Amino acid sequence: MSVLLEVKGLTMDFGGLRAVDSVGLEVRQGEIVALIGPNGAGKTTFFNCVTGIYTPTGGDVLVHPPGKKTRRINGLKPNVITTTGMARTFQNIRLFPNMTVLENVMIGRHCRTTTNIIGAVLRGKRTRAQERETIEKSYRLLEKVGLAELAGEFANNLPYGAQRRLEIARAMATDPFLLLLDEPAAGMNPQETHELDALIVRIRNEGNMSILLIEHDMKLVMNISDRIYVMEYGKEIAKGTPQEIRNNPKVIEAYLGEEVHA
Amino acid sequence: MDWAYFVELLCSGLVRGSIYALIALGYTMVYGIIQLINFAHGEIYMIGAFVALIVSGALTIYGFSGVSILVLAALIAAVYAAAYGITLERIAYRPLRGAPRLSPLISAIGASLFLQNYVLLAQTPDFLPFPALIPDFEFMEPIAHIVGSPELVILVVTTLTMIGLTVLIKHTKIGKAMRATQQDMIMARLTGVNVDRVISVTFVIGSVLAAIGGVLVGSYIGQINFYIGFMVGVKAFTAAVLGGIGNIPGAVIGALVLGLTEAFAAGYVSSAYEDVFAFGLLVLILIVRPAGILGKAVKQKV
Numbered sequence: 388m389s390v391l392l393e394v395k396g397l398t399m400d401f402g403g404l405r406a407v408d409s410v411g412l413e414v415r416q417g418e419i420v421a422l423i424g425p426n427g428a429g430k431t432t433f434f435n436c437v438t439g440i441y442t443p444t445g446g447d448v449l450v451h452p453p454g455k456k457t458r459r460i461n462g463l464k465p466n467v468i469t470t471t472g473m474a475r476t477f478q479n480i481r482l483f484p485n486m487t488v489l490e491n492v493m494i495g496r497h498c499r500t501t502t503n504i505i506g507a508v509l510r511g512k513r514t515r516a517q518e519r520e521t522i523e524k525s526y527r528l529l530e531k532v533g534l535a536e537l538a539g540e541f542a543n544n545l546p547y548g549a550q551r552r553l554e555i556a557r558a559m560a561t562d563p564f565l566l567l568l569d570e571p572a573a574g575m576n577p578q579e580t581h582e583l584d585a586l587i588v589r590i591r592n593e594g595n596m597s598i599l600l601i602e603h604d605m606k607l608v609m610n611i612s613d614r615i616y617v618m619e620y621g622k623e624i625a626k627g628t629p630q631e632i633r634n635n636p637k638v639i640e641a642y643l644g645e646e647v648h649a
Numbered sequence: 650m651d652w653a654y655f656v657e658l659l660c661s662g663l664v665r666g667s668i669y670a671l672i673a674l675g676y677t678m679v680y681g682i683i684q685l686i687n688f689a690h691g692e693i694y695m696i697g698a699f700v701a702l703i704v705s706g707a708l709t710i711y712g713f714s715g716v717s718i719l720v721l722a723a724l725i726a727a728v729y730a731a732a733y734g735i736t737l738e739r740i741a742y743r744p745l746r747g748a749p750r751l752s753p754l755i756s757a758i759g760a761s762l763f764l765q766n767y768v769l770l771a772q773t774p775d776f777l778p779f780p781a782l783i784p785d786f787e788f789m790e791p792i793a794h795i796v797g798s799p800e801l802v803i804l805v806v807t808t809l810t811m812i813g814l815t816v817l818i819k820h821t822k823i824g825k826a827m828r829a830t831q832q833d834m835i836m837a838r839l840t841g842v843n844v845d846r847v848i849s850v851t852f853v854i855g856s857v858l859a860a861i862g863g864v865l866v867g868s869y870i871g872q873i874n875f876y877i878g879f880m881v882g883v884k885a886f887t888a889a890v891l892g893g894i895g896n897i898p899g900a901v902i903g904a905l906v907l908g909l910t911e912a913f914a915a916g917y918v919s920s921a922y923e924d925v926f927a928f929g930l931l932v933l934i935l936i937v938r939p940a941g942i943l944g945k946a947v948k949q950k951v
Contacts, residue, residue, distance in 0.1 A: 466842055469840065474839070483833060494842065
């Protein structure tokens with residue numbers, strides 16, 4: 388299996404605080420990889436470095452898009468990184484609240500179409516064809532996440548679980564080979580979480596996408612992950628299969644604390 | 650009550666209001682996207698008027714006439730203004746994108762002063778006569794004492810422009826990208842929107858609208874100088890705040906309210922007091938609705 392994302396020695400400092408301390412990580416084609424750790428371990432900071440919101444202080448973030456040249460993406464703008472084929476969702480939902488469900492997904496599609504402002508004003512044949520295609524593809528994505536009937540609704544009127552799924556659909560609209568999900572199950576009830584875990588597996592199997600996720604819901608993580616990385620205080624403390632992680636004493640300590648401190 | 654007089658004031662108020670709206674849209678769109686009050690926007694309007702003056706002079710020499718001059722002058726003025734708008738953003742605002750909010754504001758005031766003085770030096774400090782580019786239509790003759798042809802053209806052009814803008818923002822790709830950027834800039838970037846280009850396009854649209862306003866007003870009032878952008882800029886900014894800054898329909902409503910207030914104040918009280926009424930209205934509305942007529946109170950993230 389070819390490696391898609393390769394992070395080597397990633398370090399991020401905020402003033403004197405080292406939020407991420409030379410963390411390495413790999414995601415291979417077709418994998419679901421989880422990044423777990425206690426609150427404040429630096430997981431989201433790690434995501435922010437990989438997706439271009441922060442420029443990392445040190446280390447390398449390399450992407451190997453299937454069939455294309457390897458690129459080092461440290462410090463590139465987020466929209467450029469998105470175009471290389473990585474898309475993400477946020478821990479706290481960040482939809483475009485005053486746009487419809489369909490428009491939210493269409494925004495994601497737009498980085499794959501070529502119309503410019505002149506085309507938009509003239510509305511030639513190609514522009515209209517592209518726009519139709521964008522709408523069709525967006526609908527198909529909404530069907531995939533079960534939101535097609537709500538396409539005309541404003542995003543902020545959706546129930547919580549649906550907003551989360553819409554975020555995933557919007558990220559998928561950018562045609563990524565790797566989807567980064569930041570706590571997709573946060574705030575969901577057990578039923579919604581169960582549906583989500585089925586959805587993530589389905590995206591991997593049908594959508595030809597690999598997935599890297601941050602998650603606190605251990606049941607979901609253990610269920611669907613192929614491999615797990617564990618962070619604590621900005622450092623990577625363990626990696627391995629769900630089975631290995633479950634029995635790793637360091638991980639248990641990180642989560643439950645040492646007895647001396649208890 | 651003298652109804653003809655009332656209708657005349659109403660029309661003059663709508664004309665003023667729609668001109669303010671053209672310019673207020675530029676303020677409000679830029680503010681909506683990068684939370685910057687572009688104080689140099691009035692100067693773009695002034696430059697639009699100057700370019701139109703020069704172009705129409707040249708075209709007259711080459712034997713063009715009437716409406717063709719108006720259209721060509723407006724087109725060229727729009728292109729020039731767009732170039733100024735983009736350059737302004739590149740030089741004065743983009744380098745300060747991450748800076749505290751006061752810095753680009755000061756930069757905007759600096760840019761405004763620079764452009765004023767540049768035109769003052771390059772052209773003249775005196776008022777220049779602006780040719781009446783809008784012809785008198787025959788079919789307007791019966792009501793010409795109430796609504797003249799220039800007024801009609803201004804109303805029609807501004808209405809069409811605003812419809813065009815609405816369609817652009819509601820239904821096109823760039824319009825969606827603009828709305829997305831306005832609602833969440835970082836997320837827009839993460840969904841692949843080239844935010845820098847969206848900002849440039851916003852400046853282009855604002856500048857084109859301002860230039861159209863400049864041409865129409867120049868031709869309507871009949872004279873321009875380097876300083877005309879200042880007062881119109883302040884008024885349009887007032888209109889944008891009145892309607893709720895950052896809100897596009899709000900800018901149009903605010904501008905019409907402002908224009909009508911001024912016209913009626915000038916007509917029924919005294920034209921010496923029209924500014925008092927305009928700004929008094931601003932103060933009143935901000936006391937009652939601090940976010941403006943259509944503005945929503947912004948929740949500040951802590």
